[in-house]
Amino acid sequence: MKRTRKSVPQFAVVRSLKKLGADIHSARLRRRIPADILAERALISRSTLHKIEKGNVGVSMGNYASVLFGLGLGTPFADLADIVNDPHGQMIDENNLPKRIRKTS
Numbered sequence: 001m002k003r004t005r006k007s008v009p010q011f012a013v014v015r016s017l018k019k020l021g022a023d024i025h026s027a028r029l030r031r032r033i034p035a036d037i038l039a040e041r042a043l044i045s046r047s048t049l050h051k052i053e054k055g056n057v058g059v060s061m062g063n064y065a066s067v068l069f070g071l072g073l074g075t076p077f078a079d080l081a082d083i084v085n086d087p088h089g090q091m092i093d094e095n096n097l098p099k100r101i102r103k104t105s
Contacts, residue, residue, distance in 0.1 A: 009057050020064065021055030027071050028053075041070035 028038055039049040044063050051059050052067055065077050083089055 014055070014057060017057055018055030021053045024064075024067055024071065025053040027073070031071065033071070038067065038070050042066035 028035070035046050035049055039046045042049065042063065043066060044052075048059060048063055049067065052064055061077070065075060068074070068076060079085060083093070
């Protein structure tokens, strides 16, 4: 069996998750919510919450979303890749529009 190297996330991804984790930690403290209460709201363990607050890249996106929801921040991932927020995708989509449309009989 061929051995593969563990993939390492790009630096920008790591930096982004570390900032998100720090922001989640600050939001929890501002709301004066104990870690065990937020973990219970998000249906995760305290250790997973701790990993999230450290920006661990191995934690699932669903857990990050559950914690944000548990903080009362809604569901920010819902519209993240929506075409409304994707000007590059809109440009590609517009370039692929047909030049003309023929009436079908």
